[in-house]
Amino acid sequence: MSAGQQPVADRYITVIGLEVHAQLLTKSKMFCSCNAGYANQQPNTTVCPVCLGLPGALPVINRRAIEFTVMTGIALHCEIADTTRFDRKNYFYPDLMKNYQISQYDMPLCRRGWLDVDVSGQTRRIGITRVHLEEDTARLTHRSEGGRPYSLVDVNRAGTPLMEIVSEPDIRTPEEARQYLIKLRSILQFLGVSTGSMEDGSFRCDANISLMPIGAERFGAKVEIKNMNSFRSVFRALDHEVERQTKALDSGERIVQETRGWDDDRGTTVSQRTKEYAHDYRYFPEPDLPPLQLTREWVDEIRTRLPELQDAARERFVGTLGLSRYDAEVLSASRAMVAYFDAALAAHPGNAKGIANWITNDLYAALNATGIGIDECRLAPGGLAELVRLIDAGTISTTIAKTVFEEAFRTGRSPVEIVRERGLVQVSDAAAIGAVVDQVLAAHANVVQDYLGGKTQALGFLVGQVMRRMKGKANPGIVNRLLTERIGQPRA
Ligand code: ADP
Ligand code: ZN
Ligand code: MG
Numbered sequence: 001m002s003a004g005q006q007p008v009a010d011r012y013i014t015v016i017g018l019e020v021h022a023q024l025l026t027k028s029k030m031f032c033s034c035n036a037g038y039a040n041q042q043p044n045t046t047v048c049p050v051c052l053g054l055p056g057a058l059p060v061i062n063r064r065a066i067e068f069t070v071m072t073g074i075a076l077h078c079e080i081a082d083t084t085r086f087d088r089k090n091y092f093y094p095d096l097m098k099n100y101q102i103s104q105y106d107m108p109l110c111r112r113g114w115l116d117v118d119v120s121g122q123t124r125r126i127g128i129t130r131v132h133l134e135e136d137t138a139r140l141t142h143r144s145e146g147g148r149p150y151s152l153v154d155v156n157r158a159g160t161p162l163m164e165i166v167s168e169p170d171i172r173t174p175e176e177a178r179q180y181l182i183k184l185r186s187i188l189q190f191l192g193v194s195t196g197s198m199e200d201g202s203f204r205c206d207a208n209i210s211l212m213p214i215g216a217e218r219f220g221a222k223v224e225i226k227n228m229n230s231f232r233s234v235f236r237a238l239d240h241e242v243e244r245q246t247k248a249l250d251s252g253e254r255i256v257q258e259t260r261g262w263d264d265d266r267g268t269t270v271s272q273r274t275k276e277y278a279h280d281y282r283y284f285p286e287p288d289l290p291p292l293q294l295t296r297e298w299v300d301e302i303r304t305r306l307p308e309l310q311d312a313a314r315e316r317f318v319g320t321l322g323l324s325r326y327d328a329e330v331l332s333a334s335r336a337m338v339a340y341f342d343a344a345l346a347a348h349p350g351n352a353k354g355i356a357n358w359i360t361n362d363l364y365a366a367l368n369a370t371g372i373g374i375d376e377c378r379l380a381p382g383g384l385a386e387l388v389r390l391i392d393a394g395t396i397s398t399t400i401a402k403t404v405f406e407e408a409f410r411t412g413r414s415p416v417e418i419v420r421e422r423g424l425v426q427v428s429d430a431a432a433i434g435a436v437v438d439q440v441l442a443a444h445a446n447v448v449q450d451y452l453g454g455k456t457q458a459l460g461f462l463v464g465q466v467m468r469r470m471k472g473k474a475n476p477g478i479v480n481r482l483l484t485e486r487i488g489q490p491r492a
Helices: 063-075 174-191 231-250 296-304 310-319 325-331 335-347 352-370 381-392 398-411 415-421 430-443 445-452 458-469 476-487
Strands: 012-023 087-090 100-103 110-119 122-135 139-145 148-154 161-167 203-213 223-226 258-263 268-274
Touching (some): 012 174, 012 231, 063 110, 063 122, 063 174, 063 296, 100 122, 110 174, 122 174, 174 203, 174 231, 174 310, 203 231, 223 268, 231 258, 231 268, 310 325, 310 335, 335 352, 352 381, 352 398, 381 398, 381 415, 398 415, 430 445, 430 458, 430 476, 445 458, 458 476
Parallel strands (some): 223 258
Antiparallel strands (some): 012 203, 087 100, 110 122, 139 148, 203 223, 258 268
């Protein structure tokens, strides 16, 4: 908490509402069949008359984008509209090919939902005002040559589907705002509707913030902050703005409604323009698209196949599978992680705890060390399950399992094959182990005397010697038993 926050608590209430834009992972654009994945394309190649805004071209609604938005609305406990409509938002800017953006105004797809956010052990319910669909704009790159500034336009991004999620002004601290964004991104990622990456601009956040004196009846004028490209910068920008507005109000200034840009290097917000109002955009119904009717059957069908979200997965791992909170946290970190664990568990349902341990310890460490994501991991979930089954069946010791794991992780080969090929099967034959135990006892008679004299750690040395002679393949339980049987009790 910054120095500026302390005095706020007893004089002002902080009011924050967030507007998030998320790019949807559809194959084609919002209103045409152009490829929506523009990331690795040459500029101005994934375009057509519709997204270039040529006169006479007609838009067609992307059904998948509607479905993704409905999925999001359901996950955010929203009411899903029976009838929805697109509107034209009119403004003039070089990134807008048609001089209007097709968006939604008074009949959005989803309304009145909520999202629970946990902040320092407390659950706070944040209202969701609406979730609607619109099209993205072209991308401008500003350059300068010999002091002459110019801008480049890349239309590839124009017309890609953008989902906007607007929160109620229910957020009370910068940390709550950060947690809201983390939770919202997780939901979009688990639904598979967006990558949720702020760094590459597929998840963008504008933050609205105002302060009001405690006891006041109405919210103060809000400032909208733009240009943050990480969760951390959203937090910092809001924290800074709390401080700035507190100082201003304390010195009797009036806060004007305006848009400010976050300057990450200087850690400050800078005034950009005073706020435009909805009527400035001259919204009107998009005449080229009829209102869209959503049948209840379709919405219910989407509801029934909504994938499990992070919170539900975490609770299942603790509640149904009996895993620890820590394991459940790691295993529910991403949709890919949950899928990996569930697939491994399906292949060896008997030992959830064992599989969880291998994933949260060895696999997690190996992925981190190599910088490989779980979804690119060569060792398939079935392979990991095989490894745990080999241990559970007593075929290999846990020591040998580490060696097998390393090779399987590196090559993606089946643990069963590795064990067979390298002859790593654990020896549990008491006669074979007994013969080696006798050799070790004869070779280290002095250590045996130490043990009998009360130096109990000497047993570990003897176990180690047997293991070494048997190349780690002896069943450690049997080694221990035979050693203690043959040496006898230490003198008390
Ligand atoms: P606008 O018409 O400027 O877009 P909206 O009423 O649509 O304003 O709200 C936009 C966002 O600003 C929403 O997330 C909302 O919760 C938030 N918001 C509205 N009023 C305030 C306020 N006084 N202080 C902080 N946030 C606010
Ligand atoms: Zn197009
Ligand atoms: Mg608005």
